[in-house]
Amino acid sequence: MRNYKPYTQRGNSWMVPGPFMKWARTSLLIQPFVFIYYNIRILMVMMAKIKETDKEDE
């Protein structure tokens, strides 16, 4: 499977990470902060409760 084949419809392509995103995903400078962020997000989900007073977000 290859993205962005030459001389094909661009509509048949997919989103792929660029060099910065590839670096950032395994960067030891950035990932410790991402780790804290993941923990906060997951804790939020565990503590979340549906309340009858919740309003539809439509």
Next chain:
Amino acid sequence: MARVVVLGSGFAGHTAAMNLRRKLNKKHEVVVVTPQKKFGYIPSYIWVGIGKMTAEQTQFELAPVYKKLGITYVQALTKEIHPDKEEQFIIVEKSSDGKIEKINYDYLINATGPRNNYAATPGLGPDGFTHSVCTPTHAEEAAKKYEEVIKKLEAGEKQRIVIGTGHGMATCHGAAFEYIHNLAFDLEERGLLKNARIKWISNEPYLGDFGVGGIIVSKGGYEISDKVFAESSFVERGIDWIVRAHVKEVTKDKIHYITVEGEEDSLEFDFAMLIPAFSGADLKYIDKEGNDITANLCNPSGFLKVDADYEAAAKGFENWKAKDWPKTYQTPTYPNLFAAGISFAPPHPISKPLSAPDGTPIVASPPRTGMVAGIIGHTVAHNVIDLIHGRVPQHSASMAEFGAACVASMGNSLTKGQAMAISMFPVVPDYDRFSTGRDLSYTFGDMGLAGHWLKLILHYMFIYKMKAHPLWWIIPD
């Protein structure tokens, strides 16, 4: 004094038994009946399947844990449940000597989990031509075969690898997703990815559905389907995919499938890891007259019907509601009989059900493993305690009311590995409350090295918890 019997020692059963013992007065007895000698941390089996972890690292002996907690442990396979009021008991076959025994109960929790139904697809499974990572033994066998694949790749041979689901009604897409990414990562690390042709096949309506109808996340100011990220991840690694497919049969080196579009074709393979369809444990429910009432109490796959709205399935996908899903997991006919984890029958799928032109159903079944199973097991334990104290069950754990987190490994390395961290709230989309089905302030997805660290920490943290080490109850389900 009441005797609570828990069938099964997986996430749901073990969690239920531990919480019952912690909360119940010692005059009440908690009994765990399971054919298993060890607890297995299933989320790490994918690492066993590529040889990055030993089966031993994912397991521990149950007997010392139950002895420490004061839980009666019976290593046996449950054959029959006799739930009628006069005398309620189960018939078990002891693992040690094969003797048949009768165990009376006052309250029963069925947490027997799934049976890997390889027979539903001819040629599927370790006795056929494919591998799986559903048990530690099967994962070890997959790892051995994978080693052979590596040797052939190192020798310059091309290898065709197929990963995914092996039946139109299968679930656990997450495990297959993790396995295909870990395998691709490992081959890339070894410099062998070029000669491997890796292909995904699944019954999902689209890549990233995972049996939960997909996930919409808020990212960069946009509301985006996780399909975009799942496809991106496959493209990045050069993995091709087939979705909306039912595997009809597996022969020595071919996977024969049919798709929703009616395409009938086959995939050639050298190594395949396909998750089978699941069914309920092979046990019977018998009434006081000796009649087999299993068909009345269970759905056709053998999962126990609980307080869900099973009539809702016929209303069609567009009319399915959050309220269809069970809350207490109590069976309507027998108030002292509960199901937890995979053992309960869902009212209907979460994903949109599809079928092939010949009528073959192609439906990604709803996952009920891991965190979901633990939460349900915990809730059922509290509901049994309510009954013992003369109250109606007051604890609710509808999959349409609680959220779940999932960390899908995409490569096992402390500095180069990655995982996809996903959280969703609620698990079952509720379109009456949220336009995207879920609360976007709680639902998120991201991938990176931090996800791998999280997955690794969860492995050790949950094994610590399940071993009932000090303050185990502080660790969430």
